[in-house]
Every structure is written in structure tokens, then in C-alpha cells.
Amino acid sequence: MAIYLTKESKVLVQGMTGSEGMKHTRRMLAAGTDVVGGVNPRKAGRSVDFDDRAVPVFGSVRAGMDATGADVTVVFVPPAFSKAAVMEAADAGIGLAVVITEGIPVHDSVAFHAYARRHGTRVIGPNCPGLISPGQSNAGIIPADITKPGRVGLVSKSGTLTYQLMYELRDTGFSTCVGIGGDPVVGTTHIDCLAAFEADPDTELIVLIGEIGGDAEERAAAFIKDSVTKPVVAYIAGFTAPEGRTMGHAGAIVSGTSGTAQAKKAALEAVGVQVGNTPTEAAQLVLTTLAAVGPPLTPRTRRE
């Protein structure tokens, strides 16, 4: 199993016919993702050839879902059109919308998140690399060939730190890696993923990657204390970030004393989470903790 995305997932790509959409649709297909269609109202009825597979283009998310049974959409449309794209997907009642687009105005994100919540659509992102369940499916832009299936679940605000940890733990492997995005407002949070990994029998340890800005990691710590029984290893980026400067991600900013890496680390350690000082150290903590847990479980011996 995995969270949010499995080999059964049928994936639409909004913006598939754009250059980013084309490039990453090809990568997703190569990773085994069942990409069942693209969405572009101006190119409905055509199809796009990707190596050995022709992927049809639909005029709307609704039409794509009706024709294919799609349950996931990956959004690659430019910032100015992203709000309409996500609201269309929510209107169609799709279960999961993964919004890769960077640079969406916050008011647009606030609006489409509220809309999606009302329609029961889970949004991951925006400004995120998407999610991958190695060996099963890949929705977004995470490189698929740097790791393999395994028993670690990962949730991260940062794309490249996700890749870094996946690579460091390439021999261990992952159930699912979710990049939730670096914007101030994101649809799926650390807590959502922690809850899903806690419930996922194939995940035995959870890696949480955070960074400066907001208080999502502090809230995650409170949730871990009350509701997570599996071991959690964390890494927080941004100890050296000065106050008041945005460090790349729109949401990565220390304001006064709030949002500091130090506070996040302290909150996590206070509830028993092991926090690595570098990505490599965090990976080492994962390995030693897994060694203590014992060998990987087979379905027959799975601890319930």
C-alpha cells in the first residue's frame, strides 16, 4: 500500500500539452504512472504520443473523468489560470488535485483551497513537487529513479530536500514521499500526511522535513504527541536564515521570533522526535531506528 497514490490511481494532467506538462508526463509514464489523459479545452479530441503510448486530450476534467475513471489530476497550468483549473477539478469531483505550479497569488490559493474543501477534493500543493509511491505511481516532478519501494514514509515542504533524503535512503526505500509545497498556504499539511502514514500498514517510520516560516512543524509536533505511534525522524532547514528575508519559498520567512528553525526543532524534540542536524544525519537516524525496529515486515508477519 501507500498513501494518496497507488498503482491503481488513474491520472489526468491539466496543462499536459504545455512544455512542462509534456516533459513531466513523459517522466510520469516512464515511472509507471497510469496517465489516462490530458486536459486542454482548445485541444479536446486530439491525442499526444509519448513513446509507445498515445494519451488522449479532453476538453475538461469532467470529460476526462467520465471517459477514463480518473481519480487524480496533476496541475501544470500557469499561475494566472491555476485557480480556475483547480476549481474546475473540484467541480468535477476528483479525489486528488496535485498542484505543481509555482508563483500562484495567495488569494487564489485561499479561494481554491476553500472551494476544494467544500467539494471533497484533496489538494496537494501548490508550489510542490507532487508525490511518489515508488514502484507504483508518480504524480508530479519527483525523479522516480533515485529510490525504490520500502517502508519509510516522507513528508516535506521542500522538493530538493525530498530528493536528497530519497537518495540518501535509496537502499531502504519509501512507501510514499509527499512534497506538500513551500507556499504559506498549502492544501495538504504535515499533519494530514502523518495521519495517513500512521494508518498505512506499509509505513513503519516517518520522515518529516520542515523549514522556517509559519508554525506547521510545531502543530505537527503536537499531533505526533497525541496521535502517532510510529517513529518519526525530522530535519528542519533554515537555522542560518536572517529575520524578515524570504528564503526562496514564498512561505519561508522568519517574522520576529516566530517561524524559526530552532523553535521547530525544539518542539519536535520535546515530543520524542529525533531531529538530524543535516540531511545526512537525518538519514543515519532513519537507518539506526529501522535497525532497532527489525527487518522489513512481510505481509504475513505484519505487526498490527
Place this chain on the structure above:
Amino acid sequence: MDLYEHQARELFEEYGILVPRAEVADSAELARASAERLGGRVVVKAQVKTGGRGKAGGVKFARDPAAAELTARQILGMDIKGHPVRTVMLAQPVDIDSEFYVSYVLDRSQGRFLAIASAEGGMDIEEVAATRPEAVLRTPIDPFDGVPRAKAAEIAAAAGLPDAAADTLTALWNVLIREDALLVEVNPLVRTTQGQILALDGKVTLDDNARFRQTRWGAQGAVHDQERDELEAAAAAKGLNYVKLDGEVGVIGNGAGLVMSTLDVVADCGARPANFLDIGGGASAQIMADGLSVILSDPSVTAVFVNVFGGITACDAVADGIVRALESVRLTKPLVVRLDGNNAARGRAILDERGHPLVEQATTMDGAARRAAELAHAA
């Protein structure tokens, strides 16, 4: 982007929020003329994008135009928390009966905006919120309902504000929505002894992501950019995501998270990072070359650490960019490069082939950081 007080005031006025009459001046002589037009008595306020101006001596009362000139001369050129004062705003003083606080802020955890209102304005609102939280009303706003007059009246009543302040709350919401602001704040909102509700000071933070549809501050955005460090301005002109810090190890990487992490790892090795520079996802050789030339032109940099984990970014393009930069910039500082991920082997081979004596490769992020710190200290 934060607006200057006088820009925020201009927006408030446009949206129907009452503000005192005011003018902006960038010289003492112009300040005197403004004071004359405003009736003689004025408040002279430094225009800088930071709080605590009053305590720093950046806000002063002047009883006539001659005093306004003198005061403006004192305030212009002041440095307030690292912000040089280039302009002052001169405003008509008002007779205050009572002071309030109103703002809309983003609630990141809930993904929506909150109205914050308090009958205790004028002072440090964070202080009030910390010591007497019950004096600060926080009301979530539904993005699809907004703040119509009835909702505003509810908020005003619950916070202990006069009913007339509800008009301000509705107008301020319109500022937030139509200008794509992340924060709008009026502090203090005052009731004058004549019973008028007036915004005496305000803060507006605009969403940089909305610049494609909010074009009016383009020119002022350029003013904002002038406040930056020279290197930051040069990097911004090349479209690079760069923040100047005050250390000696120049850092370039791909992805905000990895670059932040790289700074931390460098600091962990006992050196200080000189900058944050994210070349982004899928960076071209040109971006890499531009980034390197910006960092090398920083005189405080004594060693450079290039840390790339190729996801979408191809390491061979990064290596090409380094080689290209070596053609246009004479490298006098050591460069430690760590390439992993997409096309890493090809990238490493390109650098090996170039064989520059000041370029070293490392196989791990931690090892590379240690080496860069060592080289920076040896310089």
C-alpha cells in the same frame, strides 16, 4: 513587497478610508513648503519600511513651517534599523479621542484570512495580544463571503469599536482583495474629538506572486529594489533568487530547501555562509554562470560551495555553466562542487575534463561543506 506608509495612505484614501491630509518630501526645503500648504502645524514622519520609527526619533511634531524644515533636516538621512531615510511624510495633526487597531492577516494554518480588531490601538499590538489576549478579537473570514457591512458591524461591535469603524473594516477588506495584499493594518485607527474615524498610520504588504496582474507599483517596486544591497540588485536584474548574508562562504544550490540546508551545514562546519542563491529547478548553464559571477564579485567571499542535487536540473548543464563562467570570470577563489542526481556522472566528467586548479569536487554534501569551510578559512 511592503509599501511605504505614504503609499498605504494613498491606497486607503482611494478606497474611501479617511486619512489626515499629508504630503511627501525628500528635502528640508520641500518639507517647509508642504508644511505651509498643510496649515503650518505638522507631524514629520520618516518613510522607512520598518517598525519602531517613533522610538528611533523618526516621528516628530513641528509647530510651524520653519520647525518642519529643521525637523525634516534632522530626520532625512537618518538610519533606522539599517534603513536610510530618503523621504519624510508631513501630515496634519489630529485631536485624538480614542485609538483602535484593525488588520487582516493570513492565517497560514487554516488557509484563510483573519480580521484582527482591538479597542486598544496605538500601542504595540503584539504586546497587548501577549498580555491580554481577550482584548484582541480574531475573526476568520470566508473567502467567498468577504466582509460586507453587516459582517463588519458584527466585528466592530464584538471588538468594542464604534459602529462607524465598520466602514473602515469593509473598505480595508476591499484593499486586501483588490490589491492582492497579504497584510493590511491600520494602527492606530482613531476617533477624533470631532467624531471622525481616521486611519493615522498603516501598513500594507503586497503579494509578489500577484505582480502579473497588479502593475501599479511597478515604478515604486523599483524604488524598493534600490534599498537592496548592490549585489542583490545585480542578482535581481538577472532574475536570480539571491539573499546577501554576512559570511565568507558563497553558496549556490538548486531548490530553496536544499540551499537553506546548505547554509546550515556550512554554519555547522564553523564557517559563515555569505549568501543564499537558488538557481531553481531545471536551471540552464546560463543561470549557473550568472549566479557564479554574482557570488564571485562579492569581496567578502573567500570560497564557494556549489551544491546541486539534480532532480529536474541536469548536473551536466550545471557543470557546463561552471565551465562557461570560468571563461568569462577569472577565478581567484576556490570552488567546491558537489553534484548528485540527474546526469551527475556526466557533470563530474565535464568538470574533471576542464581541470581548473581552483575547482574541487566532493562526493557528499557534508564533506563538501567541510572542505569549503576549510578553504574559506585558509584564504
